[in-house]
Amino acid sequence: MEALILTIIATSIPLLLAATGELIAEKSGILNLGVEGMMLSGAVGALGAVLWLENPYYGIIAGALSGVLMASIFSVFTINFMTNQVATGLGLTIFATGLTGLAGAPLVGKTIPSLPKIEIFLLADIPIIGSILFKQDFVAYLSIAIIIFISFFLKYSKSGIILRAVGDDHQSAHSVGYPVKKIRWYASCFGGMCAGIGGAYIPLVLTPHWSEGMTAGRGWIALALVVFASWIPWRIIVGALIFGGITIAQLVGQARGWPIPSQLLSMMPYLATIIALTMISGRLSKNNSVVPSSLGKPFFGSQ
Amino acid sequence: MITFIPRDKVSKNWIIIAPILSIVFTIFFGLLIFTFLGYNPLETLYQIFVSPFSRIDRISDILVKACPLIIIGTGLMLCFKSNVWNIGAEGQFIMGALLAGFIALSFPNIETKFFLLITISAGFVGGALWAFIPAILKTKLNVNEILVSLMLVYVAMLFIDFIVRGPLRDPMSFGFPLSKPYPEGALINKIPFPGIGFLGQLHYGILFVFLLVPVAWIFVNKTLGGFKINVLGSAPQAAKFAGFKRNSIIITVLLLSGGLAGVAGVIEVSANIGQLQPEVSFGYGFTAIIVAFLGRLSPVGILFAGIIIATVKLGADNAQMTMGIPKVVTGLFEGILLFFLLTGETLQKYKIKWSEGK
Numbered sequence A: 001m002e003a004l005i006l007t008i009i010a011t012s013i014p015l016l017l018a019a020t021g022e023l024i025a026e027k028s029g030i031l032n033l034g035v036e037g038m039m040l041s042g043a044v045g046a047l048g049a050v051l052w053l054e055n056p057y058y059g060i061i062a063g064a065l066s067g068v069l070m071a072s073i074f075s076v077f078t079i080n081f082m083t084n085q086v087a088t089g090l091g092l093t094i095f096a097t098g099l100t101g102l103a104g105a106p107l108v109g110k111t112i113p114s115l116p117k118i119e120i121f122l123l124a125d126i127p128i129i130g131s132i133l134f135k136q137d138f139v140a141y142l143s144i145a146i147i148i149f150i151s152f153f154l155k156y157s158k159s160g161i162i163l164r165a166v167g168d169d170h171q172s173a174h175s176v177g178y179p180v181k182k183i184r185w186y187a188s189c190f191g192g193m194c195a196g197i198g199g200a201y202i203p204l205v206l207t208p209h210w211s212e213g214m215t216a217g218r219g220w221i222a223l224a225l226v227v228f229a230s231w232i233p234w235r236i237i238v239g240a241l242i243f244g245g246i247t248i249a250q251l252v253g254q255a256r257g258w259p260i261p262s263q264l265l266s267m268m269p270y271l272a273t274i275i276a277l278t279m280i281s282g283r284l285s286k287n288n289s290v291v292p293s294s295l296g297k298p299f300f301g302s303q
Numbered sequence B: 001m002i003t004f005i006p007r008d009k010v011s012k013n014w015i016i017i018a019p020i021l022s023i024v025f026t027i028f029f030g031l032l033i034f035t036f037l038g039y040n041p042l043e044t045l046y047q048i049f050v051s052p053f054s055r056i057d058r059i060s061d062i063l064v065k066a067c068p069l070i071i072i073g074t075g076l077m078l079c080f081k082s083n084v085w086n087i088g089a090e091g092q093f094i095m096g097a098l099l100a101g102f103i104a105l106s107f108p109n110i111e112t113k114f115f116l117l118i119t120i121s122a123g124f125v126g127g128a129l130w131a132f133i134p135a136i137l138k139t140k141l142n143v144n145e146i147l148v149s150l151m152l153v154y155v156a157m158l159f160i161d162f163i164v165r166g167p168l169r170d171p172m173s174f175g176f177p178l179s180k181p182y183p184e185g186a187l188i189n190k191i192p193f194p195g196i197g198f199l200g201q202l203h204y205g206i207l208f209v210f211l212l213v214p215v216a217w218i219f220v221n222k223t224l225g226g227f228k229i230n231v232l233g234s235a236p237q238a239a240k241f242a243g244f245k246r247n248s249i250i251i252t253v254l255l256l257s258g259g260l261a262g263v264a265g266v267i268e269v270s271a272n273i274g275q276l277q278p279e280v281s282f283g284y285g286f287t288a289i290i291v292a293f294l295g296r297l298s299p300v301g302i303l304f305a306g307i308i309i310a311t312v313k314l315g316a317d318n319a320q321m322t323m324g325i326p327k328v329v330t331g332l333f334e335g336i337l338l339f340f341l342l343t344g345e346t347l348q349k350y351k352i353k354w355s356e357g358k
Helices: A002-027 A035-053 A056-080 A085-107 A129-133 A138-156 A158-168 A170-175 A180-206 A218-228 A233-256 A262-266 A268-286 B012-036 B041-053 B056-081 B089-106 B115-141 B145-165 B206-222 B224-234 B236-241 B246-273 B284-294 B299-323 B327-349
Strands: A117-119 A135-137 B002-006 B190-193 B197-203 B350-354
Touching: A002 A035, A002 A129, A002 A138, A002 A158, A002 A180, A002 A218, A002 A233, A035 A056, A035 A085, A035 A180, A035 A218, A056 A085, A056 A138, A056 A180, A056 B327, A085 B284, A085 B327, A129 A135, A135 A138, A138 A158, A138 A180, A138 A233, A158 A170, A158 A180, A170 A180, A180 A218, A218 A233, A218 A268, A218 B145, A233 A262, A233 A268, A262 A268, A262 B145, A268 B115, A268 B145, B012 B041, B012 B327, B041 B056, B041 B299, B056 B089, B056 B197, B056 B206, B056 B224, B056 B246, B056 B284, B056 B299, B089 B115, B089 B145, B089 B246, B089 B284, B115 B145, B115 B246, B197 B246, B206 B224, B206 B246, B206 B299, B224 B236, B224 B246, B236 B246, B246 B284, B284 B299, B284 B327, B299 B327, B327 B350
Parallel strands: none
Antiparallel strands: A117 A135, B002 B350, B190 B197
């Protein structure tokens, strides 16, 4: 049971990180559909770095940098060249799939050491809870720290309020003197960093070797999680755990030989995403205030 | 510091120049990345862009590969024009192929080619039904069609895998996940050329493209329906004032694009495979997104774009065989191409002005 919970947590961390990053980007008005691509880049970057430097911690840094690099490409085009965000995000995922396929080809068949668990002094000795919550790896702690940080950041810090203002009404934010494009660049790159680390977590903890398209749609599920969480950070934890649970449930089902065809079990995370989106969206359309109003709209500067 | 100044009217020159410049830039950046990753750039360039034209049967294979891309791309054009983001054509393609395959396999002895009219219609229905899910969710419950249509791709892939390994598996397939072969009436034949024989895999399915492109052109440019789609996409407020029914337009474009993707699925399977197997599409549904944009959301443009992208796809196959470059690398070119095409769209509407300092 304990092992099962640990697997569920591990499965949900890439989703959690990527969704948190995307939430910040979306709060600033940036809709980046390239999450899947940024995660793939993070994964291949981490694998390359760990194989080269032989230390899994460099994998986290490399993953973050790869994610930021991808987000920068997205930002140049959408923020500076004012391209359509939906199409550019799709392009980013397609681009990254090709790039990582090419960069990952020499890595095929090589295995990396996984990220070590860190026991927190005394707390780790608490029965059951201790080994679940306080014997995690660095990224797991980091992702919780990020969630707590951005919850406070968005609610109480001045920068957080400015970020939300930019996402809600970029014209007004601009006219009172906030640098809309610069703020969006930061938010977008933060999103890239989180998605990159989330992607890096996949080879660092879940499957320690490269395969083409190894993120398997997690980036898209992360996008759905942001909607599911109605742009409220802590709800992403709940959502990510539910999806982690569903993913693991279908794997357990396959292993235990439940009398349901394995393909139908594998559909569960995707079907659950559609169902979750449907339940939340109906409610959201009645209460439109949570969706950033300038989301996905290009900002043309002063005119 | 660069600033953008709106043009008084959309620049006509840019409409032609932008795609050409985009292709040039794409090749340049693609080669830069190849060089950086240690591949011979000129050899890659030759394999991807020149080798597909090196033999006549290869040229006809370009048409064969372009066929599904153009059909799907034409459907997606209708969606993108009206600002509806169907990115699940891959799933609609699969479901179309699957429904048509089910009907084809239900009549194992049929020989008349008129049967194709039924299977192709079934493909249209299968694809349209799959697209109906995001359509109804978007219009009734305001659910994002991007995520729903994409999630349904994964569901469709798993579903066909299940069907081919389970209910529709041929008991005589020696354990391979294959259905029975289609009856003669459900197969699309290769085109015989007098004196030459067959040109590669060139098949009669290509005729559908030559039928579709003019029909789509007339629909988009000369009918009220096409006009409504354009207005909804470019000026949603105006569409509202004009009393166009937003929801029925959204449902229509999704059904049409899903249906066309399904038809592409039937043609692909009936002409090139001849039975159902777990993988029928090879990413046509995603590639067609690029085709629609490269074709500037116009039917004639999409015809050319389909041929260009099919060339790159075949070239990538060649590069994989001769140089060991993974063929997903086409994504690299497609992504960069899309970035520059979209930038071109901005430059159509805005002039660049360079100014000193900040």
